[in-house]
Amino acid sequence: CLIRGDNAFARANRDKLQQIFLASREVLAGGEGDGGAERVSIELLAGFPRDVYALNASPESREYWQVFDRTTGEELPRERWRFLPDKGAVEVSGARRWHRYGADFLAFEIWESINRYNHRVNNWKTEPEMPLDPAHPEVRERMKANLAAWLDRNPHVSVVRFTTFYYGNGRGGWGDYGRTVSPRALELFRQRYGYRLTAETFTNGGLYNPTHRPPSKEYADWMAFQHDFFMETTRPLVDMIHARGKKAFFLLGDQWIGSEPLEGRFAELGMDGVVKSVFNGFEARIAGATESVPVREIRFHPYFFPKEVTGKPTFCPEGTPTEDLRTYWADIRRACLRVRIDRIGFGGYVSLLEKFPDFVEYVAEVSRQARTIRALHEAGAPYAGPVNVAVLSSWGRTRAWMCSGHMQHASVYNQMLESLSGLPVGVEFLSFREVAERGLPAHVNVVVNAGRSGTAWSGGEAWRDPALVERLTEFVARGGGLVGLGEPSACEGGDRFFRLAHVLGVDREPVPGEGNADYGGWLEAGHFIAADAPAGGGLEFVSSLPNLELVSPDARVVAWVKTGECAYFHKYLQPQIVANRFRSGRSVYFAGFKYNPANTRALGRALFWAAGQEAAFDEWRCDDLHAECAYFPGAGRLAVVNNSREARRTAVHLTGGGRLELELEPLALAVREV
Amino acid sequence: CLIRGDNAFARANRDKLQQIFLASREVLAGGEGDGGAERVSIELLAGFPRDVYALNASPESREYWQVFDRTTGEELPRERWRFLPDKGAVEVSGARRWHRYGADFLAFEIWESINRYNHRVNNWKTEPEMPLDPAHPEVRERMKANLAAWLDRNPHVSVVRFTTFYYGNGRGGWGDYGRTVSPRALELFRQRYGYRLTAETFTNGGLYNPTHRPPSKEYADWMAFQHDFFMETTRPLVDMIHARGKKAFFLLGDQWIGSEPLEGRFAELGMDGVVKSVFNGFEARIAGATESVPVREIRFHPYFFPKEVTGKPTFCPEGTPTEDLRTYWADIRRACLRVRIDRIGFGGYVSLLEKFPDFVEYVAEVSRQARTIRALHEAGAPYAGPVNVAVLSSWGRTRAWMCSGHMQHASVYNQMLESLSGLPVGVEFLSFREVAERGLPAHVNVVVNAGRSGTAWSGGEAWRDPALVERLTEFVARGGGLVGLGEPSACEGGDRFFRLAHVLGVDREPVPGEGNADYGGWLEAGHFIAADAPAGGGLEFVSSLPNLELVSPDARVVAWVKTGECAYFHKYLQPQIVANRFRSGRSVYFAGFKYNPANTRALGRALFWAAGQEAAFDEWRCDDLHAECAYFPGAGRLAVVNNSREARRTAVHLTGGGRLELELEPLALAVREV
The missing domain is CATH 2.60.40.1180 (Golgi alpha-mannosidase II)
Incomplete structure (x- = not known):
């Protein structure tokens, strides 16, 4: 790790620590002032751990601070607030009674997050490590010198793994670029892009920029800027490693921000391999999709620590690591059958294994199976049916197979990805923008759109673009397939909630009347898609959209569930899967989803049916x-x-x-x- | 009935039939034209029953027609479309490929809807009745003459009941004013209000104006205009009845549009009584809330027809009318205990009862019980605890206790109303606007806000008004209680989904990340609110909001449910009820609801707890x-x-x-x- 563990330098260069925009706690104007207006003091770091964050109150930092009336969403002009250095607070004047006020400000990170995690969860007692920001040329030089010294000290090493690059995930979790900021980098951005970013670009009023949030134009520009920076910073380091005849690997996990190894120019680095830590099949597919490197390794959970990264006990008396590994491997193995994984690995304290001989034995079995599967891939890719799926999201290929880090169990999108990761179909990922601009590639015959309204998965505001609706309407009208799950193409404010309702044949009421929709007249038992499901369906979903209405005479409810009993006259039937024919194409709608054998089978059938390839479904x-x-x-x-x-x-x-x-x-x- | 059954006059005056704005079917531009632009023909009445609607193609009607690109939501300028009289169609030029096009137009109603219902469901064979529009002075004169003649012919009658007034519910269902329009009335509106309404005011792109939709300013103005018209039209009729020493009753059901008898100037008519048909307790409370008349009657289901108004078999071999009446009476009786109902009634063909002697016997029992309960009310109102509830909606008192006609079983708001209709608390209804403008009346100690985001019940755009948020924040901060169910105060686009999240202590993720929220640290068993619920809760809800997060350190999950099993490490716990303390007040959040004994008890407890009146809960x-x-x-x-x-x-x-x-x-x- 190049940005932490150099505390001597860090202590001497505290202005070169990593920085982050934070959204303060909101303070409610308590109505004590004159005529409803009063002074409100916002203690900036209140609620944040003081051993992690230190206020950056420098003049160039304060240029970026913003104060908001969060009740109205309006930013306050500068003359309405002032910084109180003694209190580490911002004071708002003329605050309106009962409004919420919050400030965005810049803080230094004085304790690197992974190091802190290990202190807390794994009882590390070492000195807290401070993360250096390579935005500063001095830090980059220091990193190079440290790497050179390390390479000199370790001539026997043949593979150098970047456990981390530079920046960890921001407060929005997986993929959030919030920790990449500094007045210096923001100024360089302004010079290159011709406009100035604000704190709110990164804090979004405290929601930050999680992967499930569609990126704003400004944030997307910043990501591109940071990727350029990553490439410039990393190339000399990789070159140093290669110059000494060593290979360079990297871990796609903790500090990968800026690298975006699935797309872009990452391949230009000539990196030799990726290591991705995985619980699930979809995560193994992330490793498999990292085509910018020749060798792809997956690292298994549980790590050899007393507790799992999630806090679950593992290598300790309450733990059941062998059972855990059985669960993970069953899911991961499906993905390994679909895509070549070159290596598997584990990590942690090997000494902990002494008390778990059955774990060691099962690892040997997993290794045997993994080697067997890899050998099968060596003579060519496995058979995939004549179905080529494009999964839509705001990110497209850049975040292929990614959701929000490890499995989001309540997410229809993530559950769908997990099922998809082991199905015998071709899969690629496209962004809404590229579909709106260029349409679908000719080989794609099914499009998947899944997730909750407003997310990067469902699409949110992307659906206001008529070009996107036109492209997908045309695609299905001319014989393509569309599979929607949850709230596909959903966007408020139109005469439909699903902007592709005319294609899907089903919609949620745009303004939910929540009537007693009984779908008795539209049910069709024994449909191809539900052929393996219990009669009627009754599938188990983690989430299910109510208030659906069929809007096409060709739509058929092919799986449904009874959600209640009614002493009066209603059937409480709720559609689970709706199949529709639209012009020359077909669509399938899932009102929810969950990764399990019955649903995985139904999804597979839906993809084949939507592509008009039912006849090929039975092969293999x-x-x-x-x-x-x-x-x-x-x-x-x-x-x-x-x-x-x-x-x-x-x-x-x-x-x-x-x-x-x-x-x-x-x-x-x-x-x-x- | 004054507007139907006068077919001789109607045939001679087809231009004086009732009218309605209809939104045509949408037509998809199929991409056949040059460069993606083509001519699209919209057959206006396609999909509508021709025996009900006839196009009004008069010049003054066509002034109101509108054509839209529904994909973009934009209205097309006049030069982009023309009417093709021969085809009853509108032709759009320059239609964009794969966009949906739709037209709003005006049609005459040539078959009155209730009469048509009886033809279809009850096999009536009489000549279809055409509804006359009292907007025309000639129709009003004719109505007066018909009423006078009827009164002359029926001197023995002592009570005259207006089974219908003039206009039925529009296509949006209960309370939709869509059938009140005509070029004549719209012109009178323009003269009085100084601006012109459009077809879209009434069609909303085919969503129309159901009660569950928050009314636009224009639509609210039209409702006020129509109420004035109703009063002017009805007063002479009531006066005629009274002049002959008879009483005037009216049925609050089929053709009540414009009357709004729960508020406004309706009381000035001096009407003598209301009859409301009911299945449920909340409907009995509508009758009870009609304080503008001295006598309030409820009319029971099932009607003495072979089939119920809902299509359920009743007085026919498959029917179970006695069982049905038991169910209805158990629910209605709770409401009768809370509010005085003066009379009960039935209706239909008495001859059908011959084969159901047990029904007749049970009616006698219901009558005895109803008389007993009415007698109890005569010496004064029942004891209500020290809890005064204000239920918020877009409608306030005008639509007190109303939802969307009969019970909407999937609606948390309607289910909550049904439970509330029998609870020993004071209840009133306030609109968001009046709360924003004037705050809460001093005697109110609990506010209820319930329903799905975007509806007239939850509030939709009303929550963008900071004044509403201020008033309610202040109310709770100063000791009031807030009970939210479903998506209270929900509105997209802020840093919170619930605009009162700071009061409720809970929010749904504004952009749903759908993580694995496990609420283990925040669960509190044995809370006052859940004291009668099974340990942990596990309440049965018709709808339940996922992706909740507690946002206040004082919030506690007091009832929860396990929604799944996870082989990995998550608990799949979902909050059902969250209790919070906010300054001097309290709030309770229900993630869903259903009218049943356990939930009704929990709601009662929540109201008392929110009001800080737990000590009084045990009395009676x-x-x-x-x-x-x-x-x-x-x-x-x-x-x-x-x-x-x-x-x-x-x-x-x-x-x-x-x-x-x-x-x-x-x-x-x-x-x-x-």
Whole structure:
């Protein structure tokens, strides 16, 4: 790690620590003043840990501070507030009674977040490490000198791994660029882009810039600026490593901000490999999608620490690490069948394993399976059906397979990604903007749009652009497929809530009347999509959109659920899956989702049906919902996995109509020549 | 009925039939034209029943037509469309490829809707009745003459009931003024209000103006205009009835538009009574709230027709009318205990009862109980605890106790109203505007705000007014209580989703990240509000808001539910009820609701707790959740009801600490002197 652990330099250069815009706690004007107007004092660091943040009260920092009436959303003019250095506070004059006031300000980070995490969770007792900001040329020089010295001291090392680059995730979590700011970098941005960013660009009134929030134009510009900076900063470091005949790997995890290794110019660095820590299949697909490096490694949870990164006990008496690993591997393995993963790894204190011999044994089994799967990939990619899926989001390829870090269990988008990560279809990621500007690539035959209204996944304001609606309408009208989950294409203010309701054949009431919609007349049992679901459906979803109405005579509810009993006259039926035909194309709507065998199967069927490829669905498919398979034509082998903890028996439908019967031990991987 | 059944006059005066603005079906520009622009033809009446609507293509009608690009929401200038009389269509030129186009136009109603309903559901075979529009002086004169003739023919009648007034509910359902329009009335409006209304004021792009939609300024003006018209039109009719020594009643149901009998100047008519048809308690409270008339009658379902108004079979072999009436009466009776209802009634074909003697017997029982309850009210109102509730909505007192007609089972607001209709608290209804302008009346100690974001119940755009937020913040800060259900004070675009999150102590993520919120640290079992709920809560709600986060350190989750299992590390706990203290006041948040005994009790407790009146909650309270009581201090009597179909045993807590033990037969009403 290059930006922490150099406390001697950091102490001598406190002005070169990393910085962040923070949104203060909001203070309610208590109505004590004259005529409702009064002075309100906002203590800037109130509620923030003082061992992490220190106010940057320099004049160039204060140029960026902003104070808001959060009740009205209006920024206060400068003459309405002043900084009180003694109190570390901002004082607002003429505050309106019962309004909420908040300030955005700049703070130094005096304790690097991962180091602090290890102090708290893993009882580290070392001196807190201060993060240096490579925005300063002096820091970059220091980093180079430190790396050179380290390389000199470690001539035996053949692979150098950047455990971290420079900036950690901001307060918005995964992918938030909030920790990349400084007056120096912001001034360089202004010179290059011709306009000035504000604190609010980064704080958004305290919501910050999580991955699930669609990026503003300003924030997107800043990301591009930071990526350029990352490339300039990193190239000499990689070159130094290569010059000494070593390989350079990096961990895509804690301090990856600015790198965006899935797209852009990252490949120009010539980095040799990526390591991605994973719980789930979709995370393994992130590693698999990092095509900018030749070697892709996944690092398993649980780490060899007493507690998991999530706080769950693992290598301690209450822990069940072997069971945990079984769970993770069953999910990750599905993804490994679809995309080549070159290496697997673990990390932490190996000494902790002494008390868990069954864990060590299972790691050996996982390693065997992973090697077997990698070998299958070596003779070429696995068979994928004639379905090419484009998943839409605000990020497109840049954040392919990403959601908000580890699994967001309440998120329909994340649950869908997890199911998708092991399905035999082609998958790529496109941004709303590129679809609006250029339409869909010719090979794509199904588009997926999923998530809650207003998010980067569903699209939010992107749907106000008629070009996006036009492109997707045309795509389906001319024979394409659309699969929407949750609140696809949702945007307030129109005559429809779903801007693609005319394609989906279903909409949520734009202003919810919450009537007693009974869909009896539109139910269609035994549809291809729901063929493996219990009669009617009754699928288990983590989230489900109510108040749906069918808006096309061609729409059919193919799976539904009863949500209540009514002594009067209503059926309380709620659609779960709606299939529709639109011109030459098709659409499928899921009112919610959850990653489980029945839903994964329904999603697979929906993708094939939407693409008009039902006939191809049976090829290389397991009968049993708990079994999945991947056929490797190059290797002439078929891999079949049992995702469940029970022994299963399944048939695999082969190309040409044959069947292969298999008995599978719990969680087994079986490989057959075919 | 004065506006229908005069077909001879109607046939001779087709230009004086009632009219309505309709939003045409949307037509998708199919992309066949040159460079993406083409001509699109919108057949105006496509999809509408031709036996109900006839195009009004007169020049003064066409002045009001509008054509929209619904994809962008933009109105097309006149030169972009023309009317094709032969096709009954509007042709749009230069339509953009894949955009949706729709037209608003004016149509005559040639078949009155209730008459048509009876033809369809009850097999009436009479000539379809055409509805006349009293906007025309000739129609008003004709109505007067018809009424005079009828009164002359029926000297024996002592009570004249207006089964209908003039205009039925518009296409938006209950309370929609869409059927009151005509070029003549719109011109009179323009002269009086100084501006011109458009078709879109009434169609809203096909969403029309349901009660659950917050009214626009223009629509509210039109409602006031129509109420004035209603008063002018109705006064001479009522006077005629009174002049002959008869009483005038009216049915609050089918054609009540314009009357708004709960507020305004309706009382000036001197009408003698109201009849309201009811399934539920909240509807009985509408009748009870009609203080503009001295006599209030409720008319029970099921009507003596083979099928219920909802289509449910009743007086026919598949029907179970006695069971239905038991269900309705159990709910309605709770409301009758809280407010005086003077009369009960039924309607329909009495001959149908012959085959249902048990129904007739049960009607006798209902009548006995209703008379008993009315007698209790005669010596004064029942005891209500020291809790005075103001329910907020866009409508306030004008639509007190109303939702969207009969029960909307999926609506948290409607379910809450039903529970509230039988609780021993004072209830009034206030509009967001009057609260923003004048604050809360001094006697109110709890405010209720409930419903889905964007509705007239939750408030929608009303929450952008800082004055509303100020007033309610002040109210709670100074000791008041706030109870929010569903999406209270919700409005997009701020740093909070709930604009009163600082008071409620809880918010939904403004941009849903849908993380794995586990509320373990904030759960508080055994709270006063959840004292009767199963440990932890696990209440049954028809709707429940996910992605909640506690935003105040004083907030406590007092009821919660487990929504799933997670093999990894998450608890899948979702808050159901959150209690918070804010300055000197309190707030309670319900993430959903459903009218049932456990939730009704929790709502009652929440109202008392929010008002700081826990100590008073036990007075005149039944232990058993299925039993409720009302104490009538004037009569010195206590009425206890068993709402369930099982025998129950309950204690009633009396003032001063005493207890009365009772055994109650299924659905029993017991009255005791105390």
